[in-house]
Amino acid sequence: MGKKERLAKILMQSWVERLLVQKKRRHLSILAYHSVQEFTQDYPYNAENISAYPNVFAEQMDFVSKHFNVINFYDLVRYQSAYPNLLFPQLLKLLPPNSMIITFDDGYADNLNIALPIMKSYGLTGVVYISTDFVDQQKLFWFDEVARCMQVLPEGPINIFNNRFSVHLNDTNREKQRRAFGRFLQTLTDNERLEAIEELRHISQYNFDSCKFSCGMPLSWEQVRQLRSEGIEIGSHTRNHGFLDVMNEEELLDQIAGSKEQIESQIGESIVSFSYPNGNFHQGVVDTVKEAGYQFAVNYKHNIAKSSIKLNRFLLPRLHVETDMSMSLFKGNLLMPSTFVR
Numbered sequence: 001m002g003k004k005e006r007l008a009k010i011l012m013q014s015w016v017e018r019l020l021v022q023k024k025r026r027h028l029s030i031l032a033y034h035s036v037q038e039f040t041q042d043y044p045y046n047a048e049n050i051s052a053y054p055n056v057f058a059e060q061m062d063f064v065s066k067h068f069n070v071i072n073f074y075d076l077v078r079y080q081s082a083y084p085n086l087l088f089p090q091l092l093k094l095l096p097p098n099s100m101i102i103t104f105d106d107g108y109a110d111n112l113n114i115a116l117p118i119m120k121s122y123g124l125t126g127v128v129y130i131s132t133d134f135v136d137q138q139k140l141f142w143f144d145e146v147a148r149c150m151q152v153l154p155e156g157p158i159n160i161f162n163n164r165f166s167v168h169l170n171d172t173n174r175e176k177q178r179r180a181f182g183r184f185l186q187t188l189t190d191n192e193r194l195e196a197i198e199e200l201r202h203i204s205q206y207n208f209d210s211c212k213f214s215c216g217m218p219l220s221w222e223q224v225r226q227l228r229s230e231g232i233e234i235g236s237h238t239r240n241h242g243f244l245d246v247m248n249e250e251e252l253l254d255q256i257a258g259s260k261e262q263i264e265s266q267i268g269e270s271i272v273s274f275s276y277p278n279g280n281f282h283q284g285v286v287d288t289v290k291e292a293g294y295q296f297a298v299n300y301k302h303n304i305a306k307s308s309i310k311l312n313r314f315l316l317p318r319l320h321v322e323t324d325m326s327m328s329l330f331k332g333n334l335l336m337p338s339t340f341v342r
């Protein structure tokens with residue numbers, strides 16, 4: 001057990017918790033989830049993308065619904081228009097205490113099938129960030145596909161992209177090499193990244209139709225609209241979930257503004273928030289998000305959004321939720337961020 005987990009176990013005893021939940025917090029807590037689903041030993045993709053198992057997610061939502069005021073970015077837009085002269089950090093102070101936004105990255109179908117019914121039972125709203133190239137395409141997210149390829153490749157040497165990625169795969173290092181391949185992809189341009197994945201797909205003879213699992217599927221547009229009709233906000237997570245910090249201006253515009261237009265034409269409503277895939281960005285990326293007409297964007301820095309002059313509404317930090325996190329640490333992050341979120 002890690003240091004934070006041990007501390008959370010000691011501090012989050014019921015009487016301490018009872019005291020802490022009464023505190024009025026003036027910061028905004030934004031939770032970051034990906035997939036919510038059961039894990040089995042033979043999970044076919046990257047299990048790191050499961051943020052919570054359904055029973056744990058239900059326990060988390062139970063706690064959140066009792067002690068937090070859950071809103072979404074449309075609500076923030078309404079607050080902002082009621083106080084047009086206030087800067088965003090000042091606006092945060094006017095929100096009801098203990099305000100929270102629950103976000104989901106990527107757009108897994110389980111957000112609708114598993115997470116939504118649980119959230120509905122507690123009357124909670126949330127935000128689902130979708131990467132539009134994967135909607136309705138009968139294909140996996142590229143990182144799940146890479147994970148699958150790495151699992152099914154036979155042991156032996158793999159050489160990809162003129163040997164720029166060259167490793168010897170065996171059954172004990174598959175996970176390590178999957179990570180190494182992920183790091184390698186970050187060194188390529190966006191087109192090269194797509195070519196390298198295509199090469200991996202080819203050598204592993206991976207074929208979506210011959211390996212269908214019920215889990216890991218991206219949402220369809222019909223399902224996206226269903227989420228929206230249930231009160232869930234839809235935001236953009238680009239088109240292809242590439243690394244924005246290596247893209248040229250034209251690619252950035254297509255990923256950031258193009259995905260916005262595509263989502264808006266599918267749901268018939270404007271969208272207001274954006275999530276940077278893999279948390280990768282530079283100032284030019286942030287400027288493009290702003291110019292595309294978004295009003296808020298979330299990054300992947302593990303933190304709460306404090307009402308400080310430094311807080312940028314286009315770089316809002318989020319609290320990561322992971323399956324190896326105990327309920328005590330989940331509560332610790334929310335109730336005592338100055339101790340647990342560092």
Ligand SMILES: [Zn+2]
Pocket residue numbers: 105106237241277278
């Ligand atoms: Zn993502």
